[in-house]
Amino acid sequence: MSDTYMAKWWHILGEAVAEADRRCDGEIPWHNSYADVFPDAQALRRALGYYWEIRIGGPIEVADCPDAAHSHRGLRMVLSPRQPERAPERRTCRDRVVGILRSAVAPTA
Secondary structure (H helix, E strand, C coil): CCHHHHHHHHHHHHHHHHHHHHHCCCCCCCCHHHHHCCCCHHHHHHHHHHHHHHHHHCCCCHHHCHHHHHHCHHHHHHHCCCCCCCCCCCCCHHHHHHHHHHHHCCCCC
């Protein structure tokens, strides 16, 4: 991945977080222009989950982090209704990044 690609990836995440927090409707803040980086809305949603974990502090649980939950209510609404049950084993940060990046790169045929 190039530095330009990663900069665009983080920029889109920042935009999506801001829009989710502004709208507070629980919908993934998808725009067609994001398709250059994320193949679909679900790939963006997975990246938003990663953003939550590394920037806000772990699993989406309001009781554990009331300030972050309040300030990112819209993002929590996007992630919480569809949050899959967590696997018992913990993946490393590198494993999560690699998985998210792989899901964001469209396969070449």
